[in-house]
Amino acid sequence: MKLVVQVKICPDEPAFAALRDTLHACNRAANHASRIAFDTGITAKIPLQKAVYADLKEMGLSAQPAIHAVRKTAGAYATLKANLNAGNYGPEGSKRRAKVEGKPIRFRKDAAQPFDDRCLSWSFDARTVSIWTVRGRLKNIPFQGSPGQLKMLTEHRKGESDLVYRGGSFYLYAVCDIPDPEVTEPEGGFLGVDLGIVNIATTSDGAAYAGKGLNRVRHRHRRLRKKLQKKGSKSARRLLRNLSGREARFAANTNHCIAKKLVTEAQRTSRGIALEDLGGIRERVRLRKPQRVTLHSWSFAQLGGFVSYKAARAGVAVVFVDPRYTSQGCSVCGHISKKNRPDQATFLCTSCGFAEHADVNAARNIAERGVAGWAVSHAADDAA
Missing domain, CATH: 3.30.420 (Nucleotidyltransferase; domain 5)
Incomplete structure (x- = not known):
């Protein structure tokens, strides 16, 4: 069973700027790969990597981040194709589907970026990570999490980790591979x-x-969003950004409980x-x-x-x-x-x-x- 553990990393100011620049560079590279994929119709990982690898290297990425940027792009187009085939964007000829099909996929400048063990290493005893950036390798960046998260990371972390920028902070989403326990026979029905x-x-x-x-929170947020969108001022847009995700986190916590x-x-x-x-x-x-x-x-x-x-x-x-x-x-x-x-x-x-x-x-x-x-x-x- 694979689970994702989220820990917060605590870089100093220079390291924070380097991580932010790294995300921007990786997503610029992914957008470049996306434009090439859209123009040429090459969306499979290996052919797309052959087409854009040299360009991504010239954009300042080392080998592994460049490969991951290509793979992220190929995965996004595979997901888009699956959604189109499932009719999630409407039937063929619909305006919504035509709009989606008529432009390349775009990645936000702060979108998450995957790192493998060549680009990211963990020191669980010291609770620090070492990570590749466009400004060089950053070492001894502290991270923090709950005792349960740290125990799971130490015992079961395996594979890639995603660098995520959210709410003004950086997080690492690490994959943990946990052995499946044997399912107990439901004797009581x-x-x-x-x-x-x-x-x-x-x-x-x-x-x-x-x-x-939960419905009360959703209705309140919906009314507030409607008012702020109608107002359209700079402060209203800032408040909308702060409001973003709050409802989803509340619903997720309710479902977890x-x-x-x-x-x-x-x-x-x-x-x-x-x-x-x-x-x-x-x-x-x-x-x-x-x-x-x-x-x-x-x-x-x-x-x-x-x-x-x-x-x-x-x-x-x-x-x-x-x-x-x-x-x-x-x-x-x-x-x-x-x-x-x-x-x-x-x-x-x-x-x-x-x-x-x-x-x-x-x-x-x-x-x-x-x-x-x-x-x-x-x-x-x-x-x-």
Whole structure:
């Protein structure tokens, strides 16, 4: 299992300027490679490297940073191609798709830059790093992190690290390769988790994690952004920059806390976790205009990802199930009908009369599908 550990580096003023210049130089090189790729149609890493390597060396990059700039460019075009093929920029001939296809990819001047072990070395005992820059090699730059982060870095760091400039500070995002623990057999069944907007997550045990606070923050930020964008002054633009990312960090922290509680409960009760497979829900669901912003800012994929990796670290089984009719089906008799949902929060079966909170009923259906899905997948593994 690969995890990313973030640590803050604390350069002095000359080193800070050298790191900033290095990011600018690497991203200028990436933009040059991007223009060549766009003009020639050469987007694969090796052919693109042959076409632009000499140019990047003349721009002041040494061998490894030049190669990484090319690889970053090739990766960006591969991602763009995948998004186009998936229709994420609209159908062929649409204005949005034409706009994306009609210009080369651009990298911000402070965009992250990867460094391998030839360009970046760690001294964990001294808590310092040595890193290549356009002004020469910088040594003994201190870094700081939590005890857990430092322990993971010392024991499991492997591969590249990204130099990131964010909020006026420099960070290193280091890849750690952790051995996968053995997944424990879910002897107690599965903890079903229904994801939603009113309640971010509701479990089959009846625990609900309300989304009211998160939605309130999002609505406040949206109103503030609208006012600042309308004003358009220099101070308004500065405040918009400061506001950028605050909502995303708040949502991520909320999802981290929920995911940790779900995994802890599943581990305590010797159960797995069953989640809805909600891929493509934004394309399938049709909502009234006031509800669209809420849906499109709903970070269910992030919560699912957090649950998956935390569960993997704890050896807890995770199953993704088909979400269709989980909110309309009765968890007692199995009867499915739209009439079973008289309102958003209520489930009342028109067949057997069973009544429950709608999200809890859906979570119980998800838990049952988790048991069935686990049995089917492991029966196939045993047969193989």
